[in-house]
Amino acid sequence: MSSVDSDEERDTFTEEEVTQMKRISEQRRRDNLATFQVSNWDDDTTGVEEEKDPHGKPETEILWAAENGDLELVKKLTKINEDLLHVKDKDGYTPLHRACYSDHVEIVDYLLSIGADYSAQTEDLWQPLHSACCWNNAFCAAKLLEAGADINAASKGGQTPLHLAASFGNAKETLQLLLMNPKLKPDLKNDTNETAFDIAQRTGTCYGLFQLVDDCINKL
Numbered sequence: 001m002s003s004v005d006s007d008e009e010r011d012t013f014t015e016e017e018v019t020q021m022k023r024i025s026e027q028r029r030r031d032n033l034a035t036f037q038v039s040n041w042d043d044d045t046t047g048v049e050e051e052k053d054p055h056g057k058p059e060t061e062i063l064w065a066a067e068n069g070d071l072e073l074v075k076k077l078t079k080i081n082e083d084l085l086h087v088k089d090k091d092g093y094t095p096l097h098r099a100c101y102s103d104h105v106e107i108v109d110y111l112l113s114i115g116a117d118y119s120a121q122t123e124d125l126w127q128p129l130h131s132a133c134c135w136n137n138a139f140c141a142a143k144l145l146e147a148g149a150d151i152n153a154a155s156k157g158g159q160t161p162l163h164l165a166a167s168f169g170n171a172k173e174t175l176q177l178l179l180m181n182p183k184l185k186p187d188l189k190n191d192t193n194e195t196a197f198d199i200a201q202r203t204g205t206c207y208g209l210f211q212l213v214d215d216c217i218n219k220l
Contacts, residue, residue: 058077058081059084061073062078062087063094066102066104066107066111071107071110078111078114085111086120091123092121092123092124092126094128095111095116096111096116096118097127100128100131100144105137105139108132118148124155124156127150128140129141129144129145129149129151129153129161133162133171134168136168136170145177152183152188157190162175163190163194163199166197167199186210196210
């Protein structure tokens with residue numbers, strides 16, 4: 001996973017989007033640390049109240065299950081109450097968003113099959129496709145596109161899924177998936193007046209894919 005702490009990326013993304021990317025990275029770090037948790041663990045962490053008892057109620061439990069890959073729990077909860085598909089955390093992330101940024105393809109597939117909203121937006125207007133593409137989760141992105149997700153959807157900062165994949169650094173699979181889609185508009189610019197290609201040139205090694213795909217399309 002690439003860092004979001006560099007000056008270049010701070011110039012590329014809005015402050016709100018950097019915050020959300022850090023939030024996801026921090027949540028993953030906490031999940032990894034939880035494996036080694038001991039009885040006297042210092043629980044004085046601020047700003048994570050929603051995670052202290054994720055099983056306390058169905059609304060938080062399904063968010064936890066989607067993020068942590070517990071497909072059976074997701075199925076159990078949605079069979080009891082299908083409205084849980086649409087719950088959101090304080091930042092606007094749904095179970096589908098969480099499954100997408102954590103790369104749980106089977107959960108993404110299941111949630112979509114029972115009516116999850118692939119165009120649901122967070123507070124920063126991220127759709128589940130943004131979450132998948134930001135972390136190079138190509139199979140999740142493919143499921144969303146098959147379901148009808150908008151490949152050119154823009155976040156509050158004007159970031160499309162292609163912008164986010166380009167920022168990852170080495171998102172070859174996701175970039176190929178997006179660039180070969182006939183509905184893609186690769187020349188869209190974000191609020192800092194950059195295209196995804198501009199970002200790829202600066203942050204990664206896959207910028208050649210843009211030219212390669214463009215050349216192939218021109219020959220058709």
